Amino acid sequence: MEFFADYAGFLARTVTVLVAILVVLVAIAALRGRNRRVASGHLDVRKLNDFYKGxxxxxxxxxxDKAQLKAVRKAEAKAAKQTKKAGKHKPRxxxxDFDGDIKASATDHLRHEVTALLSMATDKDEVVVRLESGGGMVHSYGLASSQLARIRDAGVPLTVCVDKVAASGGYMMACIGDKILAAPFSIIGSIGVVAQLPNVHRLLKKHDIDFEVLTAGEYKRTLTVFGENTDKGRQKFxxxxxxxxELFKGFVGRYRSQLDMAEIATGxxxxxxxxxxxxxxxxLRTSDEYLAARAKDAELFHLHYAARKSLQERVGLAASVAIDRVLLSWWERLSQQRFWQ
Structure with a gap:
């Protein structure tokens, strides 16, 4: 019994020390996080020429074989020497990359990337955006499109590459490019607007449940989930x-005047x-094909603004990604028969 009592005391002291250390570490992390609020991220720059060269x-x-390899290296060294001697500078x-979700969350890093490149890019350079998005919220993609418009307005050539999908808000962004490249089986278009919401008013009424909506302003609320929707509200919506x-069509028409809007703005x-x-x-061209070709005569720089995330944000993001993967996996299994049978 004396042994167990000593062991319990030792365990209690150990736990106390560990808790104290943990509290100190948390306090230090909080202070460091507070000091880093101004510098909340950093810009990663990677030269893609090295990737293709590798x-x-x-x-x-x-x-x-060795002889052939030696000849290739010799030719490369000679070409590099001639270029350096001539004082030629490759274009940049x-x-x-923009991988859009329904909220266009990637705008958070796109805005900083655009700001960075516009600080030194000229009309002799080029910006290539690898865009993937099926669209989402109007105001979110409006802001994302404005970031690409900054490049166009600055007179820097803008090329948009679509390997999979640029639809709705995604195409709203893509149309700003001076040139749009798309893979043969990519999904393009959806110049339309959609909104949908359920209404459970009849279910509530059936169970004698009242739901009241009080507004100031005739059209403050047009359609609701719980209240009774009216024809007047539907018409306004x-x-x-x-x-x-109409705004969407006008925006696309501004940058792609060659389009027959009546034909393509059907959703x-x-x-x-x-x-x-x-x-x-x-x-019709993939981004890989285009960039590999440009790497032969230009210097390619990949820009990515990485924001610092707290532990809670990292855990939440990991959980969100895991859930998305599970749902996507099940959706692919359920839809596989419909697409491939």
Missing amino acids: LRERLEHSVL VFVL QEDLEATH EVWLGTAALEKKLVDE
Whole structure:
């Protein structure tokens, strides 16, 4: 019993020390986080030429014999020497990625990336945006589009590459490009506006449950989830959708005047080949093909603004990604038969 009593006392002291250390560490982390609020992130810059060069050299080492490899290296060194002697400077290509969700959350880093590149980019350079988005909230994609418009307004050539999808708000961003490249089976278009919400008023009424909505202003609330919707409210809601659609069409028409708006602003989507025929895109080409070709005569820099996240944000993001993957996996299983049978 004396042994257990001593052991319990030792355990209690150990736990106390550990808790004290943990409290100190948490306090230090909080202070450091407070000091870092101003510098909440950093810009990562990676030269993509090195990436493509590494791929090529790895293949050359595996395929060529020593004599051939030596000849290739000698030719490369000679070409580099001639370029340096002539004083030629390769044009610069700044590469950005935008992977859009319904809230266009990637705008948070896009705005900083655009600000950074515009601090030194000229009309001799080029910006390439690899864009993937099925659209989302109007105001969110309006802000995202404004970031790309900054590049266009500055006179820096802008190329938008779509490998998978640029629909609705995604195409609203893509249309700003001086040139739009799309993969043959990418999804393009959806120049339309949609809004939907459930209404459980009849269910509540059936169970004698009242739900009241008090507003100041005739159209402060048009359609509701719990209240009784009226024809007048539906009409106003539809008018708002039509007004938004007109703004959407006007925005696209401003940057793609060659489009037949009556034909393409129906909310439909087209695969890349059909989108090319309708002039929604300018060329059928993947981003890999385009960047690999540009790497031969230009310096490619990939920009990514990485924001610092707290522990809670990192844990929440990891959980969100895990849930998204599970849901996407099940959706692919459920939809596989419909698409491939």
